[in-house]
Amino acid sequence: MSTALPEQLCLQCGLCCDGTLFRDVELQPGDDANHLRALGLALRGSRAGRSPTTSPVTFKFPQPCAALCADLRCQVYAARPTRCREFECALFKSVAAGGTEPAAALKVIRQTRQQAEQVRRLLRELGETSERVSLSKRFQKVKRQFDAGVVPAGLDRETAYDRFAELSLAVHGLDQRLRTKFHPDPTDG
Numbered sequence: 099m100s101t102a103l104p105e106q107l108c109l110q111c112g113l114c115c116d117g118t119l120f121r122d123v124e125l126q127p128g129d130d131a132n133h134l135r136a137l138g139l140a141l142r143g144s145r146a147g148r149s150p151t152t153s154p155v156t157f158k159f160p161q162p163c164a165a166l167c168a169d170l171r172c173q174v175y176a177a178r179p180t181r182c183r184e185f186e187c188a189l190f191k192s193v194a195a196g197g198t199e200p201a202a203a204l205k206v207i208r209q210t211r212q213q214a215e216q217v218r219r220l221l222r223e224l225g226e227t228s229e230r231v232s233l234s235k236r237f238q239k240v241k242r243q244f245d246a247g248v249v250p251a252g253l254d255r256e257t258a259y260d261r262f263a264e265l266s267l268a269v270h271g272l273d274q275r276l277r278t279k280f281h282p283d284p285t286d287g
């Protein structure tokens with residue numbers, strides 16, 4: 099990865115670290131879980147196979163990532179896990195290959211961040227304030243409540259369902275944008 103593009107694009111974006119594009123990041127062979135945990139990543143281990151004792155443990159950490167700073171820099175950049183080191187979204191690749199002008203890419207990033215912010219605002223209005231959880235998980239939680247007929251406290255039924263319709267549209271629009279411009283499967287880190 100060139101050093102110029104992360105400076106130019108990624109420090110205006112952060113969508114692959116802030117819980118917009120992915121729910122979590124899985125460590126790969128060679129990643130040092132203990133070191134990354136000591137650096138502040140909230141790693142959780144699980145066994146994927148049938149045996150609770152002999153299957154290999156896989157480690158994941160949730161997004162928004164605890165190492166993402168307010169200025170969108172990675173606090174553990176030099177020691178970041180393999181997935182982070184290797185990941186380049188479709189937009190980044192297109193700019194690197196000369197297929198997209200940096201100015202056009204920055205416009206896409208700005209618009210996508212605005213879409214994500216609209217989703218966050220609507221989630222808050224519906225009482226979902228878990229800002230340290232990925233957008234897709236937060237939306238699924240709200241959807242389950244509405245599917246069960248539970249209306250958020252402080253909202254009348256009509257307003258709540260109007261907001262939920264608005265949220266569903268905003269999530270759909272964001273999902274389409276993420277799939278076409280950034281990554282074909284936004285929740286799969």
Ligand code: SF4
Nearest residue numbers: 108111112113114187
């Ligand atoms: S989504 Fe793409 S442009 Fe944005 S920070 Fe990640 S790699 Fe960079």
Ligand code: SF4
Nearest residue numbers: 115163165166172182
């Ligand atoms: S470790 Fe760094 S690069 Fe990886 S998700 Fe967290 S902030 Fe992003």
